[in-house]
Amino acid sequence: MLIKYHFLFGLIVSLLLYPVYGINILIIFFTNLLLDVDHYILYIFKFKSFSIIKAHDYFFNEEKPFLLFFHTVEFLLALLFFSFYFRLAFFALVGLVIHLLLDIYEEMREKHIGRFPSIIWWYLRKR
Numbered sequence: 682m683l684i685k686y687h688f689l690f691g692l693i694v695s696l697l698l699y700p701v702y703g704i705n706i707l708i709i710f711f712t713n714l715l716l717d718v719d720h721y722i723l724y725i726f727k728f729k730s731f732s733i734i735k736a737h738d739y740f741f742n743e744e745k746p747f748l749l750f751f752h753t754v755e756f757l758l759a760l761l762f763f764s765f766y767f768r769l770a771f772f773a774l775v776g777l778v779i780h781l782l783l784d785i786y787e788e789m790r791e792k793h794i795g796r797f798p799s800i801i802w803w804y805l806r807k808r
């Protein structure tokens with residue numbers, strides 16, 4: 682999903698959650714907004730290039746599914762685990778869930794899943 686939609690929806694949800702979580706909504710907002718940084722990290726490792734424009738074009742045109750670490754069930758479960766011990770992890774988890782729900786909505790709308798939802802799934806498919 683485009684970052685402008687993550688920004689807009691994240692802003693609305695964060696503002697709605699302000700009465701409950703106060704200033705911690707900033708963690709929710711920025712986690713939701715910045716989660717796609719894993720696209721850029723993957724691009725840098727794969728192509729040894731720091732071009733954001735080329736990375737953007739690559740992910741919009743790539744047909745084969747790819748592994749995005751922050752978009753996996755394993756990352757979600759790790760954040761869930763840490764959220765029992767750290768408040769910061771809890772708010773990051775809320776931002777992550779908002780982000781993933783938007784991505785899933787977009788994937789269902791386009792009837793195309795461009796990423797592996799699980800590191801284990803990705804690993805087993807590679808073998």
Ligand SMILES: [Zn+2]
Pocket residue numbers: 682716717752780784
């Ligand atoms: Zn995403």
